[in-house]
């Protein structure tokens with residue numbers, strides 16, 4: 001592998017520096033590095049260098065729904081979005097609930113070669129919520145699964161959740177919970193329960209369906225001395241419980257999606273299923289609480305919940321359409337525009353929430369580290385001044401359920417580097 005020299009990049013938004021990458025590893029950081037004249041060079045003058053982004057929550061749809069996304073197309077979208085690692089959710093068909101299924105996801109990710117694809121294992125067989133899946137076998141497999149989730153569904157049975165937490169404790173695993181009491185939410189819920197849902201005549205999820213499960217799981221994590229992760233927290237009430245659990249010293253972490261940081265339930269007034277997502281878009285007070293909690297570290301990480309859907313699953317009457325929206329390619333721009341330009345955090349904090357913290361939660365040692373000699377060269381160059389209008393047609397994803405289409409955002413991914421190799425760039429390499 002040839003050397004790669006990045007010149008004049010501002011590390012985490014600070015001082016401009018050169019970074020020399022050799023054999024997939026950062027070899028040197030400094031000004032005016034002495035390298036052979038023919039070294040491949042990326043002129044990063046005016047750009048910012050961050051550790052490659054890590055997504056704790058990606059739906060890649062393969063196996064089973066390759067019409068909506070494949071591991072290869074999802075990996076291409078991830079690389080374009082500045083990611084060097086993604087965790088692939090288990091709700092595929094078949095479900096990732098065995099060692100073989102997990103290894104297959106890992107291998108398909110390696111074949112694509114654009115981003116590290118780390119499988120998430122199901123908590124229960126077939127996501128049925130009853131019998132524990134092969135957690136230990138998945139962990140001991142080549143895929144070394146550490147994160148388990150029935151995402152799409154809540155592990156609603158407290159006894160099953162307790163046993164899962166006890167089981168993963170043995171090898172330092174974590175259960176990522178889709179916190180939503182199915183009885184409180186009701187089977188046909190499709191938006192936030194409140195004044196607007198009443199006006200639109202749509203059945204809703206109350207915030208307490210989320211916060212009550214977070215509270216229960218926090219208590220179970222304490223009882224079992226194990227680790228729980230709250231997927232896509234979406235309400236101020238949920239944030240309050242996360243804050244309480246952390247104050248008690250409970251090993252609980254939480255993520256928020258870019259869409260819950262920027263979009264509100266008001267978008268539902270036109271019944272456009274593009275904005276139908278689970279958990280649902282909430283009122284602006286919730287959005288404000290989520291922003292503050294991400295800034296102060298109550299919420300540890302941003303995760304996309306990238307959820308591609310084929311046209312024929314999404315283009316229905318609102319109540320019948322599939323849940324979910326695309327997110328990999330726009331995550332950096334949305335978080336940068338909302339949180340950094342919005343004055344809530346600096347670029348170093350964004351790097352923590354989008355790379356370092358998610359890598360730590362998932363136990364990915366090669367990602368999210370400091371940009372220094374000896375570290376794996378998993379990096380992203382971003383342009384914090386670039387203003388772009390999102391074009392759904394330009395996406396690498398196979399799906400087009402893009403809630404950001406037509407929106408103008410400041411902050412763009414310039415070049416993504418996985419172990420020293422350019423996997424995506426504005427110049428169109430890779």
Ligand SMILES: [Zn+2]
Pocket residue numbers: 151152153178231232278279
């Ligand atoms: Zn979910």
